[in-house]
Amino acid sequence: MTKQLILCDCSGSQTIDADVIGRATGLTCSRIHTAICTREAEAAAKAISAGNAIIACQQEAQRFDELATELSAEPPIFVDIRDRAGWNDDKNASAKMAALVAESLILAPAAKTVEVVSEGMCLIIGAGAVALPAAEKLADALAVTVLLTDDADLPLTRAFEVVRGKLTKATGTFGDFKLRIDGFQMLNPAGRGEFSLTAPRDGAETRCDVIVDLSGATSLFPAPHKRDGYLRADPGSRPAVAEVVAQAREMVGTFEKTLYLSLETHLCAHSRAEQTGCTRCLDICPTGAIFPAGEHVDVDPMVCAGCGACASLCPSGAIKYDAPPVTHILTRIRTLAETFAKAGGKAPRLLVHDDHGSEMISLSARFGRGLPADVIPLSISALAEFGHAEMLAALVSGFASVQILPSPRTERDPINREIALANAMGGEARLSLIDVDTPDALSDALYGAEITPITAAPKLMMGDRRQVARVAAKALLPDDQPVALPAGAPYGATVVNKDACTLCLSCVSLCPSGALVDNPDKPELRFQEDACLQCGICTTICPEQAITLEPRFNPSDEAMKLVTLNEEEPFCCIECGKPFGVKSTVEKIMEKLAGKHSMFEGNGAGRLIQMCDTCRIQAQYHNQSNPFASADRPMVRTTDDYLKRRDH
Numbered sequence: 001m002t003k004q005l006i007l008c009d010c011s012g013s014q015t016i017d018a019d020v021i022g023r024a025t026g027l028t029c030s031r032i033h034t035a036i037c038t039r040e041a042e043a044a045a046k047a048i049s050a051g052n053a054i055i056a057c058q059q060e061a062q063r064f065d066e067l068a069t070e071l072s073a074e075p076p077i078f079v080d081i082r083d084r085a086g087w088n089d090d091k092n093a094s095a096k097m098a099a100l101v102a103e104s105l106i107l108a109p110a111a112k113t114v115e116v117v118s119e120g121m122c123l124i125i126g127a128g129a130v131a132l133p134a135a136e137k138l139a140d141a142l143a144v145t146v147l148l149t150d151d152a153d154l155p156l157t158r159a160f161e162v163v164r165g166k167l168t169k170a171t172g173t174f175g176d177f178k179l180r181i182d183g184f185q186m187l188n189p190a191g192r193g194e195f196s197l198t199a200p201r202d203g204a205e206t207r208c209d210v211i212v213d214l215s216g217a218t219s220l221f222p223a224p225h226k227r228d229g230y231l232r233a234d235p236g237s238r239p240a241v242a243e244v245v246a247q248a249r250e251m252v253g254t255f256e257k258t259l260y261l262s263l264e265t266h267l268c269a270h271s272r273a274e275q276t277g278c279t280r281c282l283d284i285c286p287t288g289a290i291f292p293a294g295e296h297v298d299v300d301p302m303v304c305a306g307c308g309a310c311a312s313l314c315p316s317g318a319i320k321y322d323a324p325p326v327t328h329i330l331t332r333i334r335t336l337a338e339t340f341a342k343a344g345g346k347a348p349r350l351l352v353h354d355d356h357g358s359e360m361i362s363l364s365a366r367f368g369r370g371l372p373a374d375v376i377p378l379s380i381s382a383l384a385e386f387g388h389a390e391m392l393a394a395l396v397s398g399f400a401s402v403q404i405l406p407s408p409r410t411e412r413d414p415i416n417r418e419i420a421l422a423n424a425m426g427g428e429a430r431l432s433l434i435d436v437d438t439p440d441a442l443s444d445a446l447y448g449a450e451i452t453p454i455t456a457a458p459k460l461m462m463g464d465r466r467q468v469a470r471v472a473a474k475a476l477l478p479d480d481q482p483v484a485l486p487a488g489a490p491y492g493a494t495v496v497n498k499d500a501c502t503l504c505l506s507c508v509s510l511c512p513s514g515a516l517v518d519n520p521d522k523p524e525l526r527f528q529e530d531a532c533l534q535c536g537i538c539t540t541i542c543p544e545q546a547i548t549l550e551p552r553f554n555p556s557d558e559a560m561k562l563v564t565l566n567e568e569e570p571f572c573c574i575e576c577g578k579p580f581g582v583k584s585t586v587e588k589i590m591e592k593l594a595g596k597h598s599m600f601e602g603n604g605a606g607r608l609i610q611m612c613d614t615c616r617i618q619a620q621y622h623n624q625s626n627p628f629a630s631a632d633r634p635m636v637r638t639t640d641d642y643l644k645r646r647d648h
Helices: 018-025 041-050 061-070 082-086 094-104 128-138 238-249 280-284 309-313 326-342 355-367 388-397 412-427 439-446 465-476 506-510 537-541 583-593 605-610 613-622 639-647
Strands: 004-008 028-033 053-055 113-118 121-126 143-148 161-173 176-188 204-208 210-214 230-232 253-258 261-263 290-293 296-299 319-321 349-353 375-379 401-405 431-433 492-496 516-518 524-528 547-553 562-567 570-572 579-582
Touching (some): 004 041, 018 028, 018 094, 018 326, 082 355, 094 326, 121 204, 128 210, 128 238, 210 238, 230 238, 261 296, 280 290, 280 309, 309 319, 309 412, 326 375, 326 388, 326 465, 349 355, 355 375, 355 439, 388 401, 388 412, 388 465, 401 412, 412 465, 492 524, 492 562, 506 516, 537 547, 570 583, 579 583, 583 605, 605 613
Parallel strands (some): 004 028, 004 053, 121 143, 349 375, 349 401
Antiparallel strands (some): 113 253, 176 204, 261 319, 492 547, 516 524, 524 562, 570 579
């Protein structure tokens, strides 16, 4: 069924060209209404009843959803072309409207989720003056225990539990917090007069579903605002305390936790043979959800808050963001650029933002200048997920620049790191962070900016992040010469000091990506630059410290070919002539051992070093001092032998 786009100029406050939008998107457009949510609601009802409506108004989505329910019809698709396009100083933004409409038709894959059950066991931590009143407010909804941090008088109530002690360890997340308390004292309600406490004891362990931290002390967890079920407030702020108490009341029942990441451990370059290599994800994770697990890392999905930084920084693609996957974002980017161009737009700019940015854009449009007609907003849930591969892909798709609008709580470091990497790989300062705190400042930063159209031919982005980044960078760089990258980049060369390298090939055996390989026919160390992750395991394991890393990006096809880093002549076995080992190494060993080691003096023992493994075994077996030799076997005794012995 062909979709129909229901257009409304919102009381004449925006200019809409239905013909341009229809041609660019292939949709059937309605006439341009003026008040589709009020006076002309009948037209909306008719389109919704037909089951093929796309309503170009996000503000009144709830009203139209309710209308669909009354009509027993499927809820329509909504797209905001007013705040994000129609309300601006440029007046004509039809090409941008068409791009936003086309993007709204792309269905996002369903996110994977897991159920989290909270039984309402709540621990409140803090001084009695703040924690006890909070407990009184929550006692009717949750099973509350108060951990007093001061010597406040014990309340004469059994509506909730009261304990004292020092919380020494806290792990877990919403629905499954595990706690350790030293100096633990429980309330003893027996007897006359005030309640008393039991004798203190260390090592008490308990669990709870929700923690309300009113202690004012250091947070129990890194990135506390990202830890589900951990509510923290300044005990001196009554509004803040009231807010977390209200939030805690709602945290009982069954909830859905999104599983943001997928992990392929066989691709992880964290460690080999207890030698640590890549630690990018461990270093950047704000919640501590990622931890070493032998030769790879592991992810606690219940702690992961879905910031996406680990996925954008992972050099091997072992960690992938899955809510939604990168392919969905690339499809949205390509659709926006292609539709904008089809509608007659030129040199669009991409503005990547989250929910905070959506609010900024809406306020700017309603009370300020809005967004320029060539700035196309792209809303994603996790800004740190938008890495250098996506930035470069946007440029190759046709965007003249990519700017990212962070929220106050957005981690800037991983984003700035990816921006620097993308600019070095062909972005040429087209990628930047707009760190503003007001809607007017956002508009001022976008209007009047110098725009240089992109000259690279559009490319179809396919494959994983690494493949996408390579194709895009190759299209953007003016020639095939290697370019230097910032320290820690996941692309680069391995440089070998031939004078120090003995071709022991320990680096080959531990290289997680197969960038370093040997030659089974002769002593040779070979390298494929495109496969190198710059994990550093080779530099760590090299016994001669002969290897260094050079962060760079080589756009030429030579990066995908094997090149020889070091090679030597093989030593030929003195018995059979079979080549084995490294000639210089064998000769050096013979020189150092000659007349200087008792095991190799006389008896031709030194010759063993000059033999291949097969000849060496045979020589040892036939040697008079053969360590494998045994005494002569005794003669076989027969029945006659036993009878003769008996007769004698």
